Structures are given as C-alpha cells and as structure tokens.
Amino acid sequence: MKNYEAYLFDLDGTIYRGNEPLLAAIDFVHTLYQKDIPYMFVSNNSTATPATVAKRLQNMGIKATPSQVITSGEAAVHFISQQDKEKSVYVIGESGLKTLLSEAGMKVKEDHPAYVVVGLDRKITYEKFTKACIAVRNGATFISTNNDSAIPTEDGLYPGNGALTSVITVATGQRPIFVGKPEKMMIEQAIERLGVKRETVVMVGDNYDTDIRAGINANIDTIHVQTGVTSKRALEKKDIPPTYSISSLSDWII
Amino acid sequence: MKNYEAYLFDLDGTIYRGNEPLLAAIDFVHTLYQKDIPYMFVSNNSTATPATVAKRLQNMGIKATPSQVITSGEAAVHFISQQDKEKSVYVIGESGLKTLLSEAGMKVKEDHPAYVVVGLDRKITYEKFTKACIAVRNGATFISTNNDSAIPTEDGLYPGNGALTSVITVATGQRPIFVGKPEKMMIEQAIERLGVKRETVVMVGDNYDTDIRAGINANIDTIHVQTGVTSKRALEKKDIPPTYSISSLSDWII
Numbered sequence: 001m002k003n004y005e006a007y008l009f010d011l012d013g014t015i016y017r018g019n020e021p022l023l024a025a026i027d028f029v030h031t032l033y034q035k036d037i038p039y040m041f042v043s044n045n046s047t048a049t050p051a052t053v054a055k056r057l058q059n060m061g062i063k064a065t066p067s068q069v070i071t072s073g074e075a076a077v078h079f080i081s082q083q084d085k086e087k088s089v090y091v092i093g094e095s096g097l098k099t100l101l102s103e104a105g106m107k108v109k110e111d112h113p114a115y116v117v118v119g120l121d122r123k124i125t126y127e128k129f130t131k132a133c134i135a136v137r138n139g140a141t142f143i144s145t146n147n148d149s150a151i152p153t154e155d156g157l158y159p160g161n162g163a164l165t166s167v168i169t170v171a172t173g174q175r176p177i178f179v180g181k182p183e184k185m186m187i188e189q190a191i192e193r194l195g196v197k198r199e200t201v202v203m204v205g206d207n208y209d210t211d212i213r214a215g216i217n218a219n220i221d222t223i224h225v226q227t228g229v230t231s232k233r234a235l236e237k238k239d240i241p242p243t244y245s246i247s248s249l250s251d252w253i254i
Numbered sequence: 255m256k257n258y259e260a261y262l263f264d265l266d267g268t269i270y271r272g273n274e275p276l277l278a279a280i281d282f283v284h285t286l287y288q289k290d291i292p293y294m295f296v297s298n299n300s301t302a303t304p305a306t307v308a309k310r311l312q313n314m315g316i317k318a319t320p321s322q323v324i325t326s327g328e329a330a331v332h333f334i335s336q337q338d339k340e341k342s343v344y345v346i347g348e349s350g351l352k353t354l355l356s357e358a359g360m361k362v363k364e365d366h367p368a369y370v371v372v373g374l375d376r377k378i379t380y381e382k383f384t385k386a387c388i389a390v391r392n393g394a395t396f397i398s399t400n401n402d403s404a405i406p407t408e409d410g411l412y413p414g415n416g417a418l419t420s421v422i423t424v425a426t427g428q429r430p431i432f433v434g435k436p437e438k439m440m441i442e443q444a445i446e447r448l449g450v451k452r453e454t455v456v457m458v459g460d461n462y463d464t465d466i467r468a469g470i471n472a473n474i475d476t477i478h479v480q481t482g483v484t485s486k487r488a489l490e491k492k493d494i495p496p497t498y499s500i501s502s503l504s505d506w507i508i
Contacts, residue, residue, distance in 0.1 A: 122380040126413070129378075134410045150425045156388045159380070163425035171404045171417040 002221070003254065006196045007032060007039040008187065010205035011053070013228020015041070018154070021060040022227055024250035031254060033063040040190045042203070044180035044210065046073035046119030046145035046161065047094040070190050072145035072180035073097040076117050077104045078189055079143070079179060086114040090135045092128050092164075093119030097145065112138055118168065118176065119145040120161040129167050136172045146180025148210070181205075182213035187220065202243070206230060212242045225249060256475070257508065260450045261286060261293040262441065264459035265307070267482020269295070272408065275314040276481055278504035285508055287317040294444045296457070298434035298464065300327035300373030300399035300415065301348040324444050326399035326434035327351040330371050331358045332443055333397070333433060340368040344389050346382050346418070347373030351399065366392055372422065372430065373399040374415040383421050390426045400434025402464070435459075436467035441474065456497070460484060466496045479503060 009015055015025045032039045041064065043053060050069035057064035073093065077100045080087060087106045090113040091098060097119040101108065116132045136142045148160035161180075169175055179185050191201055202221045205211020206228025215222035224242035226232050235245055246252055263269055269279045286293045295318065297307060304323035311318035327347070331354045334341060341360045344367040345352060351373040355362065370386045390396045402414035415434075423429055433439050445455055456475045459465020460482025469476035478496035480486050481503075489499055500506055 124378070124380050124383075126376040126378050129413045129417075133404070133413055137411060149427070150387070157391065157425065159383045159387055159421050159425040163383075163421045166420040166424045167413050167417045170420045171411065171413040173403070 002202075004202040004221070005037065005200035006194050006202075007037065008190050008201060008203045008215075009039065009041050010181075010203075010207065010211040011041055011043045011045070012152075013206035014204060014211070014225055015057070015062065016060060017228065018152075021062075022248070024248040025225075025227075026060065026062055028249040028252065028254075029062050029064075035254065037254065038194050038196065039068065040194065041069045042181070042186050042190055042214075043069065044072045044146040044148055044161075046071055046076070046097045046180075048096040049099055050074055052096065067193070070186050070193070071096070071100075072186065073100050073119055075186045075189055076119070076143055076145055076179045077101055077106070079177075079185065080104075080106065080115055080117075083141075085141070088113045089115045089117055090131060090140065091117045091119075092121045092124065092132055093117065093145070094121055094123075110135075113140050115143055116140045116168070117143045117145070118161065118165050120151070120164065124164060129171070132168050133171045136168060136174050142168065142172075142174050142176040144176035144178050146210075147178045147182075148180070181207075181210040182217060184214055184218035187214050187218035191218070191220075204249070208235060208238055208242070215242070216240055223252065256456075258456040258475070259291065259454035260448050260456075261291065262444050262455060262457045262469075262474075263293065263295050264435075264457075264461065264465040265295055265297045265299070266406075267460035268458060268465070268479055269311070269316065270314060271482065272406075275316075276502070278502040279479075279481075280314065280316055282503040282506065282508075283316050283318075289508065291508065292448050292450065293322065294448065295323045296435065296440050296444055296468075297323065298326045298400040298402055298415075300325055300330070300351045300434075302350040303353055304328055306350065321447070324440050324447070325350070325354075326440065327354050327373055329440045329443055330373070330397055330399055330433045331355055331360070333431075333439065334358075334360065334369055334371075337395075339395070342367045343369045343371055344385060344394065345371045345373070346375045346378065346386055347371065347399070348375055348377075364389075367394050369397055370394045370422070371397045371399070372415065372419050374405070375418065378418060383425070386422050387425045390422060390428050396422065396426075396428050396430040398430035398432050400464075401432045401436075402434070435461075435464040436471060438468060438472035441468050441472035445472070445474070458503070462489060462492055462496070469496075470494055477506065
C-alpha cells in the first residue's frame with residue numbers, strides 16, 4: 001500500500017450500490033475529509049449535473065461539493081469548450097446534460113451544428129437519431145458521453161448510452177469520441193482540477209473495464225474494490241492487473 | 255446471357271427510385287408477364303405488407319400480386335412458423351410487421367416471449383428497446399428483419415433497421431438472426447414458393463452488398479443493374495463479382 005495524495009472514486013458499486021450506501025466507502029471518504037486529503041468522484045452518468053450528484057452524496061452522509069464531481073456530461077462540455085470551433089451543439093440527452101451545455105453558453109441547434117453530443121436519453125425518438133445522423137454526415141464532431149453497453153436497474157439490465165450511440169455509429173459509419181471511462185479524458189480533467197502530480201493520484205473503482213481501465217489509460221495507479229461489477233476471479237483474465245485489489249475500502253489504511 | 259426460368263427482383267433502385275418508376279424495369283417485368291415467365295419481388299422493407307407493396311407496384315403499372323412479393327417481415331413470420339417453439343413474440347416494428355404476425359396467429363406478448371422480432375420502427379422508444387433487451391436476456395430468440403444501416407430519403411440518409419437493432423445487440427451481447435438480404439433466407443423462400451430449380455433462377459438488384467450478396471449466398475446467378483446504389487466501378491473492389499452487370503434492364507434480352 002502506498003500513501004496517495006489524492007483519490008478519485010467511481011460511484012455505483014464503489015461508494016453506493018443502487019440506493020444503498022457502502023458503509024466502508026463512506027467511512028473511508030470521511031477519513032480523507034478529516035485528514036484533508038483531496039478526493040473527487042468521477043461518474044459516467046450524464047443524466048445528472050455535478051450539483052445533483054453532490055446533493056445525492058451529501059444525502060448519504062458523504063462530504064461532497066459540486067466541484068468534487070466530474071460527470072461525463074460535464075467532461076464533454078469541458079472538451080468542447082477547449083476546441084477551436086463554433087460552440088453549437090445538437091444534443092441527445094436528458095436535463096443534466098442539457099443544463100450543463102446551456103450553462104456553458106453553448107448554442108443548441110439542429111441544423112448544421114458543429115458538434116453532436118449523445119448522452120443517455122430515456123425519451124429517445126427516431127427523429128432525434130435522424131437529426132444526429134444527418135448532422136454527423138454533414139461534418140459535425142460526434143461525441144458520446146460514454147460507451148456503457150447496459151445500465152443495471154432493479155428490473156434488469158437496461159440499454160446504456162453505448163447501445164444508443166451505436167445507432168448513429170452504424171447509420172453513419174462514423175465512430176464517436178467517447179468522453180467517459182474507460183477513456184482517460186475525465187481522469188485527466190480531475191488531475192488538472194486537483195492540481196496534483198499524476199504519480200500521487202489513485203483511481204478507485206469496482207468495474208475493471210471502465211474504472212480501472214480509465215486509470216490505466218491515464219497512467220495512474222488503481223485500486224479495484226470487490227464490491228461491484230468485477231469479481232476478484234474475473235480480474236485474473238485481464239491482461240493488465242489493477243495496482244491493488246481489495247475486498248472493500250475498510251481494507252485500505254490511510 | 256442465359257435464359258432464366260424465373261426472376262427475383264429487388265425494388266428500390268431496381269424497379270423504382272424513390273417514387274419514380276424505372277421504365278426499363280417496368281417494360282422488362284411486363285415482358286416476363288406476357289411470356290408467362292415467373293417472377294417475384296424480394297424486399298428488405300418490413301414496414302409494409304406484401305399486399306401493400308403489390309398495390310404500390312400495380313399503381314406504377316407493374317403486374318404484381320401479393321404472393322409475388324416477399325418482404326423481410328413476411329420472411330420473419332415464415333421462419334418463426336417453421337420452428338418447433340411456442341409462437342409468442344415481442345415485436346418492435348410498424349403496422350406492416352405487426353399485421354403479418356397477427357394474421358399468422360402469433361401471440362404478441364411482452365413478458366417472456368419466445369421471440370423478439372425487430373423491424374424498422376419510426377416510433378421507437380427507450381421502453382421498447384428495454385423490453386426487447388430483457389426478453390433477449392431471458393432467452394428469447396432474437397430476430398431482426400434486416401441489417402440495413404441507413405435508409406435513403408429525400409432528406410438524406412435516415413437510420414436503418416440494422417442501426418436500431420444494434421442497440422439490442424450492444425446492450426445484450428447477443429447477435430440476432432437477420433432475415434433480410436444479404437442473408438439467403440428470403441431467396442430460399444422465394445425459390446420454394448416458385449417451385450423452380452435453383453440453377454434456373456436469377457436475382458436482379460442494384461445493391462451489391464444486399465441484393466447480389468444474397469443471390470451469391472443462396473448460390474444462384476445474379477444480375478447487377480447500374481441504376482441504384484452500387485456503381486459499375488464499385489463492383490471492381492468486390493471479391494466475388496455478380497454473374498452479370500448491366501447498365502439497365504433494357505440491356506437484357508428475353
């Protein structure tokens with residue numbers, strides 16, 4: 001074990017499971033808070049704003065401010081804001097993503113936008129897919145908040161944003177820029193915001209294929225927690241192991 | 255050139271282009287009719303019934319009965335009817351597909367259907383995708399009417415059924431059985447219905463990747479017409495050429 005100067009956390013499967021907080025994780029974050037060790041939450045979910053996510057965490061007894069949360073929607077907005085191109089966007093997504101785009105002063109338009117941004121939209125229609133396809137064919141930069149194939153719910157696995165995004169990928173033959181984990185973009189943005197050195201940061205998550213892979217892609221250390229998607233056994237089949245794998249955050253001493 | 259005993263035709267790009275009949279094709283079909291040479295139309299479109307397609311052809315001055323038309327929706331129903339399994343279906347699709355399923359006496363149900371059938375549905379919703387995903391994960395046989403990535407319209411390329419189907423493929427990790435061209439299923443059904451020998455039938459179409467490939471997959475001769483999607487030039491890159499390629503059906507003497 002190494003003493004890291006900053007911690008990045010996944011949410012579902014790491015901090016809570018569905019609506020149920022994981023007590024070891026909550027204690028762990030509380031210790032970080034007390035010891036004044038910086039931490040952030042890095043979520044692929046684009047349907048909620050960082051403010052909404054922070055509120056949800058606070059309601060679970062976790063110290064969290066909106067600026068300690070990076071969502072894939074926010075990361076997409078940040079990415080666009082840094083490009084040297086007109087800031088007009090056609091967006092497929094829910095209110096969280098739309099709020100962030102409009103707060104950043106980006107112009108939402110259907111006709112020849114500079115960007116198409118796709119986030120999970122449970123009110124998706126054929127017309128929305130069509131507008132996105134035509135814009136991408138007309139040269140819009142195609143961005144997707146994440147490539148999650150499915151979302152766990154109490155009723156089973158629902159289609160994820162990666163599944164919805166595939167409609168546009170297949171129809172246009174264009175692959176999107178994915179913002180969310182396992183891409184490194186959100187990790188890079190978190191490191192930048194924390195203002196710490198890469199070698200002092202660790203990414204903590206339950207899902208090897210998203211959380212741990214994102215850490216590996218960003219060239220930082222990783223802690224796999226066995227409280228969610230990826231079992232200890234499943235890890236054995238992975239080509240690059242996480243830096244550590246622990247049964248829960250109560251096993252990590254700081 | 256060979257004298258074939260029966261002809262199979264694609265529709266859009268071969269018999270008409272959008273709403274505009276291709277006169278050489280119409281003359282050609284009329285000659286077949288006069289000479290009493292059997293012919294059928296083989297369409298990937300699942301949104302219309304064979305009766306509706308026949309009517310549309312008749313309105314263009316083409317002799318066509320519903321039994322001379324095979325659509326991918328009808329072929330899907332035929333495929334299911336021949337399987338030794340409960341005939342319950344969850345369907346994503348438009349009225350053409352739904353009409354055919356109900357006319358065949360198949361029970362439409364959402365909860366644990368034996369089949370999920372996906373056809374183009376321009377009223378698609380997240381809820382429909384979700385129901386299909388859950389049914390496929392529960393073991394339903396996953397059938398898709400066709401794998402067309404895009405549909406040409408006057409306003410540009412719209413997402414095709416293959417693009418919509420990919421949501422379920424990505425979300426469940428299950429690949430569907432595709433019914434439409436380039437699969438051979440519809441060609442086989444047409445040959446069976448015509449009651450002719452395979453070596454006496456030819457498939458006529460403009461699209462190499464669907465029409466011609468379907469003929470090749472069914473091991474029958476093919477005539478590529480240069481009136482639609484695939485240019486003569488594009489043919490040069492294909493590993494297996496069509497049996498013939500002609501600029502239009504006025505070049506084919508019967």
